[in-house]
Amino acid sequence: MEKLLIQGNGPLLGSVQISGAKNAALPLLMASLLTDEPCTFTNVPALRDVKTSLDLLQRLGAGVKSTGDKVIIDAGHISNLVAPYELVKTMRASILVLGPLLAKHGEAQVSLPGGCAIGARPVNLHLAGLERMGAEIDVDAGYITARVNGRLQGARIFMDMVSVGATENLMMAAVLAEGETILENAAREPEIVDLADCLNSMGAKVTGAGTDNIRIQGVSALKGCAHSVLPDRIETGTFLVAAAMTGGKVRCEKAAAHTLEAVIAKLREAGAEVTTGQDWIELDMQGRTLSSVNIKTAPHPGFPTDMQAQFVALNSVAQGTGVVTETIFENRFMHVPELQRMGARIDLEANSAVCRGNSALTGAQVMATDLRASASLVIAGLVAEGETLVDRIYHLDRGYEKIEIKLGALGAKIRRVN
Numbered sequence: 001m002e003k004l005l006i007q008g009n010g011p012l013l014g015s016v017q018i019s020g021a022k023n024a025a026l027p028l029l030m031a032s033l034l035t036d037e038p039c040t041f042t043n044v045p046a047l048r049d050v051k052t053s054l055d056l057l058q059r060l061g062a063g064v065k066s067t068g069d070k071v072i073i074d075a076g077h078i079s080n081l082v083a084p085y086e087l088v089k090t091m092r093a094s095i096l097v098l099g100p101l102l103a104k105h106g107e108a109q110v111s112l113p114g115g116c117a118i119g120a121r122p123v124n125l126h127l128a129g130l131e132r133m134g135a136e137i138d139v140d141a142g143y144i145t146a147r148v149n150g151r152l153q154g155a156r157i158f159m160d161m162v163s164v165g166a167t168e169n170l171m172m173a174a175v176l177a178e179g180e181t182i183l184e185n186a187a188r189e190p191e192i193v194d195l196a197d198c199l200n201s202m203g204a205k206v207t208g209a210g211t212d213n214i215r216i217q218g219v220s221a222l223k224g225c226a227h228s229v230l231p232d233r234i235e236t237g238t239f240l241v242a243a244a245m246t247g248g249k250v251r252c253e254k255a256a257a258h259t260l261e262a263v264i265a266k267l268r269e270a271g272a273e274v275t276t277g278q279d280w281i282e283l284d285m286q287g288r289t290l291s292s293v294n295i296k297t298a299p300h301p302g303f304p305t306d307m308q309a310q311f312v313a314l315n316s317v318a319q320g321t322g323v324v325t326e327t328i329f330e331n332r333f334m335h336v337p338e339l340q341r342m343g344a345r346i347d348l349e350a351n352s353a354v355c356r357g358n359s360a361l362t363g364a365q366v367m368a369t370d371l372r373a374s375a376s377l378v379i380a381g382l383v384a385e386g387e388t389l390v391d392r393i394y395h396l397d398r399g400y401e402k403i404e405i406k407l408g409a410l411g412a413k414i415r416r417v418n
């Protein structure tokens, strides 16, 4: 099993190209199921989750051509409406085929994603919304079976929790439904706006994406698209935190500052100088003091849960105490015991991590448990004294493109070992 070996050393310096966002790319790829015409996506990151999505689309009968960061999907001849357990279990976002398949083909069978390291992550909101649109849904033997007689019907759907995935699934189902769908208490993440922009370029009528009230006027058919995937705000944030922790200066190119406002505000509060331009963000921590910050995760535009672990690592080495509170997932502090093994002084109290700061981290063998937990261990390794060996990095490969190469180019001593 592959691992990352990191030797803590000096500041990160230089510039890094940010990849397309995993969380934008996955729903966009699934949206290609809504049309018989080819869809071309560019700025698609080379990630394990993208590969899983393309495998799933091929399993359903779609044609897939992939060169560099460009992917062309032709879902004009879908022959199978089943998303099997062996693919869904490796990537929860597989549930996003449910809405498009049901809307376009009137039927779909998708394995239940099940729980995962960070929490139970049920899909009740996805299913309740589709039922409101006229679908009949059965859950049996670990599979969701959804059917509709004729077209889905537009509906007013209030979601009692803010869910990114449910908003995306229901938005994709609604674009081909008959009549108007209104999604209330919708998620407002930038990736939802990216999906709505792409759907509109295919002929859909979606308004209000980026607000908590999305209106979708159903159409009878969609055409193909050519769409460039939004930059990855979580990858960007991870590099900015790494630059801050190492006292370096890093410029993230091909980044989107408007998607990262809460994170940039916290980095400035922590003492970093952050400057932004049209498609870049630069963080300078040279000669400055890193201070702990208090954080509470929340749906966008609040502080993203996917940046929580990285800030726990940051607070561990910063001056003073910082309290990090997780409100989205019930079990998203798996990185804490591993960071403690590296010497971080953190106390877990209910859904908060109280980071005492000023820790002199030392390298250790640590275990990645989920995607962002892995990222926090890697950036802790960059500032630790001695060698850190991060095991189970297949989690990291789900969401970070060439992380060791990108960090290496900024001066980090990091390599992949078997």
Ligand SMILES: CC(=O)N[C@H]1[C@@H](OP(=O)(O)OP(=O)(O)OC[C@H]2O[C@@H](n3ccc(=O)[nH]c3=O)[C@H](O)[C@@H]2O)O[C@H](CO)[C@@H](O)[C@@H]1O
Residues within 6 Å of the ligand: 022, 023, 024, 026, 092, 093, 119, 120, 121, 122, 123, 124, 125, 126, 127, 161, 162, 163, 164, 165, 166, 187, 305, 306, 328, 329, 330
């Ligand atoms: C591929 C992708 O885009 N993944 C992101 C997406 O995941 P995902 O879309 O799975 O996360 P959700 O926004 O749906 O989850 C938010 C909360 O709602 C709960 N919930 C969700 C659906 C549901 O039917 N019932 C329910 O109770 C979840 O358990 C969780 O506690 O948003 C999360 C929250 O920003 C991010 O951490 C993930 O990186």
Ligand SMILES: C=C(OP(=O)(O)O)C(=O)O
Residues within 6 Å of the ligand: 023, 092, 093, 306, 371, 372, 399
């Ligand atoms: C939790 C994450 O992703 P997923 O929803 O794909 O598990 C993440 O990107 O941090």
